[in-house]
Amino acid sequence: MENLRISPMSSSTDNKLMCFYEALLDHFGPQHWWPGQSPFEVMVGAVLTQNTNWSNVEKAIKNLKNAQALTPERINNLTHEELAQLIRPAGYFNIKAKRLKNFIRWFCSDYNASIESLRELSVDRLREELLSINGIGRETADSIILYALEKLTFVVDTYTYRILLRHGCIDPDSDYERTKEYCQANLPDDIALYNELHALIVRTGKIHCKPRPACLECPLARFSHDVEA
DNA sequence: GACCAGGCACATC
């Protein structure tokens, strides 16, 4: 990845986001997301990781692989109970089994389980279609578009919102779409950068950016960090 | 034992 050098102090505050990116990349290094071996595995992982620690998702994916069930056709042919048991370690297994089935039914019936067919669609069309599937919300849709299909869309999550709010980049009433707009307006059109920044934000959020207290050891603390937030 | 984790849909007001 191109190693842009932007001084946090000299580049002014009109692009905090790029300063954050530089600081986090310097501190943590590349995160090599998404840890899936295929686009389909990434899509499955995107559903399974909803409100769930990734280590639990890995167990569920391992179960699917061991059962030789990690293909659209195989998952389509599993019963609800069979699928739910395989993904049990990821939590919410009953509801996630339904969500996976919904997603894969759409993928198979509308796009013949073809990743390339999905890639031919525009981001707007993809997003609209994904969001029409019960169980696929904004973050899951954007994760699939960015990490599985490698198209330009920024993924917002609770850490993104929390960090940007704490640094005064967004208003407390900013919703997902407004937060996403802020990010995309302040970043170059670079899929690899979107990929890396979201991963770095998650890494940061896990360690430093709990709801409170703000952590002075956070690599972002020097950027007008509101320690009272 | 409490809390958290890479959300989402639905019910209720």
Add this chain to the structure above:
DNA sequence: GATGTGCATGGT
């Protein structure tokens, strides 16, 4: 439209 709640396992 905003808020509350159910969904569930596994690590710390």
